[in-house]
Amino acid sequence: MSEISKKILLGDQEILIETGKIARQANGSVMITCDGTTILATVAARKEAKPNQSFFPLSVNYQEKTYAAGKDTRRLL
Amino acid sequence: MLLAKIPGGFFKREGRPSEKETLISRLIDRPLRPSFPKGFMNEVQVILTVMSLNPEVQTDVIAMIGASAALSISDLPFNGPIGGARVGYINDNYVLNPSLSAMDDSKLNLMVAGSKEAILMVESEANELSEEIMLGAVMYGHEQMQSVIDVIQELKDEVGKDQWPVEEIEKDASLVKLVNDLAFDKITSAYQVADKVERQKQLDDIRNHIDSETNDEDSEYDASDIKDEIKAIEKSIVRNRILNGDPRIDGRDTTTVRNIDVEVDILERTHGSALFTRGETQAIVVATLGTERYSQIIDALEGEYKDKFMLHYNFPPYSVGETGFIGSPKRREIGHGKLARRALEAVLPDMATFPYTIRLVSEITESNGSSSMATVCGSSLALMHAGVPIKAPVAGIAMGLVKDGDKYQVLTDILGDEDHLGDMDFKVAGTTEGITALQMDIKIDGITKSIMDDALVHAKTARLHILDKMNAVINKPSDEYSNYAPSIITITVAKDKIRDVIGKGGATIKSLTEITGAQIDINDDGIVTIASVDKSSGLLAKEKIELLTKDVELNTIYEGRVAKIMDFGAFVTILPGKDGLVHISEISKERVESVDKVLTEGQIVKVKVIEIDRQKRIRLSMKAIENEKEEKTIDEG
Numbered sequence: 127m128s129e130i131s132k133k134i135l136l137g138d139q140e141i142l143i144e145t146g147k148i149a150r151q152a153n154g155s156v157m158i159t160c161d162g163t164t165i166l167a168t169v170a171a172r173k174e175a176k177p178n179q180s181f182f183p184l185s186v187n188y189q190e191k192t193y194a195a196g197k198d199t200r201r202l203l
Numbered sequence: 204m205l206l207a208k209i210p211g212g213f214f215k216r217e218g219r220p221s222e223k224e225t226l227i228s229r230l231i232d233r234p235l236r237p238s239f240p241k242g243f244m245n246e247v248q249v250i251l252t253v254m255s256l257n258p259e260v261q262t263d264v265i266a267m268i269g270a271s272a273a274l275s276i277s278d279l280p281f282n283g284p285i286g287g288a289r290v291g292y293i294n295d296n297y298v299l300n301p302s303l304s305a306m307d308d309s310k311l312n313l314m315v316a317g318s319k320e321a322i323l324m325v326e327s328e329a330n331e332l333s334e335e336i337m338l339g340a341v342m343y344g345h346e347q348m349q350s351v352i353d354v355i356q357e358l359k360d361e362v363g364k365d366q367w368p369v370e371e372i373e374k375d376a377s378l379v380k381l382v383n384d385l386a387f388d389k390i391t392s393a394y395q396v397a398d399k400v401e402r403q404k405q406l407d408d409i410r411n412h413i414d415s416e417t418n419d420e421d422s423e424y425d426a427s428d429i430k431d432e433i434k435a436i437e438k439s440i441v442r443n444r445i446l447n448g449d450p451r452i453d454g455r456d457t458t459t460v461r462n463i464d465v466e467v468d469i470l471e472r473t474h475g476s477a478l479f480t481r482g483e484t485q486a487i488v489v490a491t492l493g494t495e496r497y498s499q500i501i502d503a504l505e506g507e508y509k510d511k512f513m514l515h516y517n518f519p520p521y522s523v524g525e526t527g528f529i530g531s532p533k534r535r536e537i538g539h540g541k542l543a544r545r546a547l548e549a550v551l552p553d554m555a556t557f558p559y560t561i562r563l564v565s566e567i568t569e570s571n572g573s574s575s576m577a578t579v580c581g582s583s584l585a586l587m588h589a590g591v592p593i594k595a596p597v598a599g600i601a602m603g604l605v606k607d608g609d610k611y612q613v614l615t616d617i618l619g620d621e622d623h624l625g626d627m628d629f630k631v632a633g634t635t636e637g638i639t640a641l642q643m644d645i646k647i648d649g650i651t652k653s654i655m656d657d658a659l660v661h662a663k664t665a666r667l668h669i670l671d672k673m674n675a676v677i678n679k680p681s682d683e684y685s686n687y688a689p690s691i692i693t694i695t696v697a698k699d700k701i702r703d704v705i706g707k708g709g710a711t712i713k714s715l716t717e718i719t720g721a722q723i724d725i726n727d728d729g730i731v732t733i734a735s736v737d738k739s740s741g742l743l744a745k746e747k748i749e750l751l752t753k754d755v756e757l758n759t760i761y762e763g764r765v766a767k768i769m770d771f772g773a774f775v776t777i778l779p780g781k782d783g784l785v786h787i788s789e790i791s792k793e794r795v796e797s798v799d800k801v802l803t804e805g806q807i808v809k810v811k812v813i814e815i816d817r818q819k820r821i822r823l824s825m826k827a828i829e830n831e832k833e834e835k836t837i838d839e840g
Contacts, residue, residue: 134268134350143269154278156273158265163257164253166251167269168251170250171245171277175244180427182239182243184235184247186228186251186270187220188227188253188262188266189251190262191252191254195504
């Protein structure tokens, strides 16, 4: 899959969606960026459902990495 | 200036998810879940990793759009794209995706997610806004997010993979017939039983009966298929009854709220307590007041801050007659606690100046639907009982909606059993003036603005009804805090006096603490917080600090203590830490040979301030008082 990007204007904010470069083994992945904030969104799934699965086993894990940003510079001194 | 951080603690790795991470995960899960086809049961994991952060950009909307884009271009059978938007309400105008700092001026914080055709989810906190403004915000957000959906659709058209086929689950017609023949009438009559425990017992009996009828060795039917069919029958029975206008499972009509019982002051030693029972749902809510030291330090990526209001929701297994594991709160418990907190936030006193840290704990002791809204009601009551000056009482109500074609029915105060079979469920909390929190989950297309409007009108009626019941028991905050709550007195001292209170290396404040038994904190603005177990020691500390920070005034007579005798006079302490000099010539009208002949250290004397020089040195006189007395006598004579 080739690299491709799209821009969205939402209110005053410009959002950039890029795909095809990062996390290409996932079933789907995008890097989404807005004014310095960047999130890697990935999705992976099992090819087969477990037998007798009675509910949809979807999990969403939103996680913030501390390397992303911080306020208190003393923390690194 | 922002710099990246390294995690604290021993391991220097990110640990278990923070409350914020859990809440955002849940927020994104909610609109994604109904966007997959029914019957798709493969495990799907969406991971959203914030790798760079501008704290002004709120990540939840971006993460939601990212999740939608990743799913849309994947080979999974996702019925998206979906979009998401945050709506603020600033100066009577809707604002799309405001920055974090702009939110300070907003009366509304509303997240809405939706597909091209339908609104899927709403989560919001508001400052007592009307139904009309809330609904307007939902519609505005849905309209604005269309550009997001269009762009993701374009991306999907260009790079999207072929989607996995989803097998249509064909129901086994003979099984359907068998289960229906065996159970339909029995289930129908079980659903006439109003009591939850009795009804479930009957339903269990029916299930066992069907099992025994079908589950012999060479049965061609799968046990789980039978279970699913029973569920389908239950669902259709309950839905049809609602749509036909028949009484609900527990005998109520669509608009009646279950019986409400309200009590406060149920736990003697707690600072504030309430018991709220609505039908078979019951919450004990306890308020605890603490000093600022007990505020929660939140180590957010955007920067550390203190939180002086906490609301913890617990759902122990006994509340539904089950056994279970007791451990750290589950996602659901964190989500319910947050919703209740949102509902109350608008009526709290200004927490920057309110001296206490507040912790509310809601213990769900019985549950049959809508324990989060019972928590809202119980919390409002417990806060008032504790004497916290909330602006207005808050109540909440859980609503449902069943729709079939053009027919629909709004359900007020839904039961646990009604929760899963509706097409929309929503929770509304607020005061008599307006909405403070609104949460919606919509599972089908075709819920129009007018349907939502109708639903909100019903919710308002119910909310006002509950508020009446609550107000009949307690309608304003108690005048006094509990005797078991710490006494907190706040006074302000001039900034240049802060060091007088603290003293050298903290000596003064330390001794004040020891003498009075009160805990004393002073901040950079000169706000002194005096906390004590009993009020009298707090008052003593207050008095002492006021004396400490009092300015010495010219021409005022003080009662002082002789601190030190010198050749040329005596130093007299007139206020704590404030000494002045009585020169030998100012001791008496008569000539004083030697200071130690007239004064001794420790002696209490009356002195008048006759001069304060530029260096703040104080000159005192005893003679001046003698003179005044004489003049007075002469006048009187």
